[in-house]
Amino acid sequence: MKSIIRNLAFVCAAILALASCHQEKTRKALLPNITGTAGEVIVVIGQNEWEGAVGTVLRDSLSREFPQLPQREPLFNLVNVPQAAFTSMFQVHRNIIVVNISKDVTEPGVLYRNDVWAAPQTVIRVNAPDSETAVQLIKENSSTIIGMLEEAERARMIRNAKKYEERSIAPVVTEMVGGSPHFPSGYKLKKRTDDFIWVSYDPEYVSQGILIYKYPVVEGEDMMSPENLLEANSRMLMENVPGMFENTYMVMSSYAPPTVKYMKYHGLQFAEIRGLWEVHNDYMGGPFVTHVFYSPDGKNMIGIEGFVYAPKFDKRQYLRQVESIIYSFEWAKTDEEVNKE
DSSP states (O other), rough: HHHHHHHHHHHHHHHHHHHHHHHHHHHHSSOOOOOOOEEEEEEEEOHHHHHHHHHHHHHHSSSBBBBTTOOOOSEEEEEEOHHHHHOOOTTTTTTEEEEEEETTTOOOOEEEESSSSSSEEEEEEEEESSSHHHHHHHHHHHHHHHHHHHHHHHHHHHHHHHHHHHHTTTTHHHHSEEEOOOOBTOOOOEEEEEEEEEEEEEOOOOEEEEEEEEEEEOOTTTTSSSSHHHHHHHHHHHHHHSSSSSSSSSSEEEOOOOOOOEEEETTTTEEEEEEEEEETSSSEEEEEEEEEOTTSSSOOOEEEEEEEOOOTTTHHHHHHHHHHHHHTEOOOOOOOHHHHH
């Protein structure tokens, strides 16, 4: 009898969970689409707090300079909306930070939620009993807040790339390296060799390029050292990305030394190289970001680089777009994985 009761309890719990999941999916399906410009964040906070210490720490964290761009641009554009003005018009914005400072707050903290008033939306709520506590919470959680906003923007771009994918490119890249990013419509294959592929999107006055390359692992060498990563990247650019004129080719700029950081995303461990590029013996240039990682068999290093040339425009959003393509990389599914689907 006890066993039957336990089984019935398990079945009831499973049914309730499925019903709750279905209700949540239905709720999200009925939400309106988000509004707002990419990289924009609405901050719901009173005017006095916005102009005081809380607003200052928010601006210092979220509006600080975007790394490795040729001109100053903020990480995010912040728009202050007082609580009384936070109506339905603003509630459907893509990124929202609500700063709730009240003596009634008994559990200070930072809460993260998705798809509250619209989809796909990120809402971050800072609850604090006073301004000093709010400042401390924002300082302690600034990296997480920035990471949540960056991941939200990246996920939206990857979702769109998959929805409007240029499907002719991935098989070519997969044949060379065993996997591929998702390329949005408009990208075209520009160059292909045995160990290098150049994919480009070239609307008027802008060029966004993705370079995919591989090179063999040298036994006994630290292939992930900054020196080896930068040397391999420089060699790849010089050999494969010519400029418009004779004796011109892409190089990493000496104007600002590139940075190397080691990261993990969706199970893939990689080195991120971020910096500026220029053309040797010419005057072109712009920002780039590269991910380098081992092939599954450990025999090759694989690099995927996104770069931007947009001399007439700000470059932050263009760079985020090519970076999202890099982040969308997936290994090709095995026959066993395909059969399981």
